[in-house]
Every structure is written in structure tokens, then in C-alpha cells.
Amino acid sequence: MGAIDTTSRLVWQNINKHEPGNVSMAGFIRHSPGIGWDKMRVLGRYAVVYVHEGAGVYRDARGADLAVTAGDLLVVYPDVAHCYGPLPGQKWSEFYLVFEGAVFDAWRRSAALAPPRVRLHLEPVDFWLRRWLDVVAISRDPLQPMARLQMVLADALAAEHVAAAQTGDLAWLERAQRLLADAAHWRADMPAIADKVGLSYETFRKKFAALAGESPARYRMVQVIQHACRLLHEPGMSNADVAEACGFCDEFHFSRRFKQLMGVSPSGFRKMLPVRGATKKPA
Structure with a gap:
């Protein structure tokens, strides 16, 4: 299996909304300057940001102030103002997925994916980077990325739970x-x-x-x-x-x-x- 091309690029875009959900955009940002530093951003959609290189911080209007390292997955909620990225002297490279729809609102209502859960740590990095990239693998059906994303989200939540249970309290x-x-x-x-x-x-x-x-x-x-x-x-x-x-x-x-x-x-x-x-x- 070859190395993943992580240069800054858009790898998926679907501007048509579908019910019950839609993955609208995905891509890599290499050495990102960050988001929302001047004014915290309200995205209006869900997103996950997987940091595969570097380090930085995540902050939001709820008071979260988290150190972020490679292997961390950030979960962005539509109505939560936030900022994230590297501090001076640091680098930050990411893969992101932007999504929306009733199916993801249901995830949030169930508390499986809801504030204050904004950070998961997933390693090994290469394995999980491929998992997130596979969500938007070439497909004729624009609904398939939505289904794949739910599968990878479920696996990520399960991996975090198992790791916590295995390593202690x-x-x-x-x-x-x-x-x-x-x-x-x-x-x-x-x-x-x-x-x-x-x-x-x-x-x-x-x-x-x-x-x-x-x-x-x-x-x-x-x-x-x-x-x-x-x-x-x-x-x-x-x-x-x-x-x-x-x-x-x-x-x-x-x-x-x-x-x-x-x-x-x-x-x-x-x-x-x-x-x-x-x-x-x-x-």
C-alpha cells in the first residue's frame, strides 16, 4: 500500500443535499494556519478534523481549551463557535470531512456524538488517516460516503472506549x-x-x-x-x-x-x- 498524498487539496465535494444526510466536502490542508483566530467560527455544519501531523490547540465558546497532537480527531458542531490550529512555532496538517443532515442530528441527540465530546485520540495515525480518506472513496452513489462516515465514526468511538477500558480508569x-x-x-x-x-x-x-x-x-x-x-x-x-x-x-x-x-x-x-x-x- 503506497504512501498517502497529503498535499493540500480538495478530494471530495458534493453540493447537492440528500436526506437523511450528506458528506459535502473533504480534503487535506498541509501546514494549516488554523481557523477562527480573529473571530471564533460557527460552521453551520458538522465536521471532523483529523490531525495527522503537528500540534496546536482547540478552543470553543463553551470554554474548551484543549492541547491537540497528531492522532487527535476534533469534532466540530454546527452551532458551537470555535477556533483551532497551531500556536506560533508549531505546525499542523489535517484531513477534514464536512457533513450535515438528520442522521447526524440523531447521533447528537443520542449523545453518542455531542458536546462536550470534541476530541478523540486515534492511533496508529496512518491507519486512521486511511479510514477517514476511504469515507469519500470514488462512488457513483453520493449517499455511500454518508454510510461509510457513520461506520468509521462508530469504529472510532468504539476504539476510544475499548482503549479507556483496557488501560484503566x-x-x-x-x-x-x-x-x-x-x-x-x-x-x-x-x-x-x-x-x-x-x-x-x-x-x-x-x-x-x-x-x-x-x-x-x-x-x-x-x-x-x-x-x-x-x-x-x-x-x-x-x-x-x-x-x-x-x-x-x-x-x-x-x-x-x-x-x-x-x-x-x-x-x-x-x-x-x-x-x-x-x-x-x-x-
Whole structure:
């Protein structure tokens, strides 16, 4: 099986609406700048966006603020204002499908696919990218993509459920993630956080890594650095101020960890930001 051509291109378009549903558009966007940065977009239709390369964020009017990595599937709802894409210094490549119709409204009413479910993680990436692309494989019948899309959506939801059941307690993971993302715990050592969930540090570390796919220390650092990115947009805050606000002992250690995750120093990050008053991305 050959490599997938992921250059930016439209691979499917069907402007005719069909009952009970329709896949209206699909395509690749390589190194996308993102969507809705100036003003959150309301699409008016459903969409799924599979990020097959890079990283970034997803935010919406309901308050979601999610880190996104390769392998994440974003679900866009017709009436939920949103924005997503790479932060400065990051890249983001995606495959998207846009769809509408009563059959997908029924999925939403059943809560199988409804807010707050906006992100699923699906790996291996090549396998799932082919699954999504196969939805719009050449067909004489425009209704076939609608049927295929429901099959792949069902498989994706089942894969996520099985993964969660096999690897452990999802509710426990969500609690642990909330603790690690809480700025009040950024200066706390990991054994103290492990104690809050009733585990030894070593058991906590292994369980978290099995469920989340990364260590608790790295997960917390990602949350800290994303917060730092937001603070670096503030002209009244020096790099030293941001370092202190994010719990670092000094600016040197902050700058080193920031560059490890973002690929650029805090000062370099600031130079990449739009001038105040110009159109800009939120941080």
C-alpha cells in the first residue's frame, strides 16, 4: 500500500443535499494556519478534523481549551463557535470531512456524538488517516460516503472506549489531569500530588503514563508552558515575571523548558507575535 498524498487539496465535494444526510466536502490542508483566530467560527455544519501531523490547540465558546497532537480527531458542531490550529512555532496538517443532515442530528441527540465530546485520540495515525480518506472513496452513489462516515465514526468511538477500558480508569485520569493542570499545584512535588489520589508516587507515575501516554511531569509541564504562552502576549509582563507566575525558580530554567517544548525561546516566541492592534491569534 503506497504512501498517502497529503498535499493540500480538495478530494471530495458534493453540493447537492440528500436526506437523511450528506458528506459535502473533504480534503487535506498541509501546514494549516488554523481557523477562527480573529473571530471564533460557527460552521453551520458538522465536521471532523483529523490531525495527522503537528500540534496546536482547540478552543470553543463553551470554554474548551484543549492541547491537540497528531492522532487527535476534533469534532466540530454546527452551532458551537470555535477556533483551532497551531500556536506560533508549531505546525499542523489535517484531513477534514464536512457533513450535515438528520442522521447526524440523531447521533447528537443520542449523545453518542455531542458536546462536550470534541476530541478523540486515534492511533496508529496512518491507519486512521486511511479510514477517514476511504469515507469519500470514488462512488457513483453520493449517499455511500454518508454510510461509510457513520461506520468509521462508530469504529472510532468504539476504539476510544475499548482503549479507556483496557488501560484503566478514565475518571481517575481526568481527576489526576485536573490536579496537574491546576496552577495551585505547579510548585508541588509529584509525591504530594500522588498522595492526593491515594497512591504512592511510583504507582501514580506508572498508572498516569499508561492512561495518558505521557508522564505526569510532562503533562504538567505542557499545561504550564501553554499558560506561559498566554502570558507572553501581555506587554506588561517581562520574561522573569512570566517565569515566576508559572512557578519556575528563575528565568533561566523557564527559558530552557520553554524552548524544549516550543522549539523557540520565550523572547523568540514574543518576536513571532503580531504587533498589538493588528490582527492576531489568541494565545
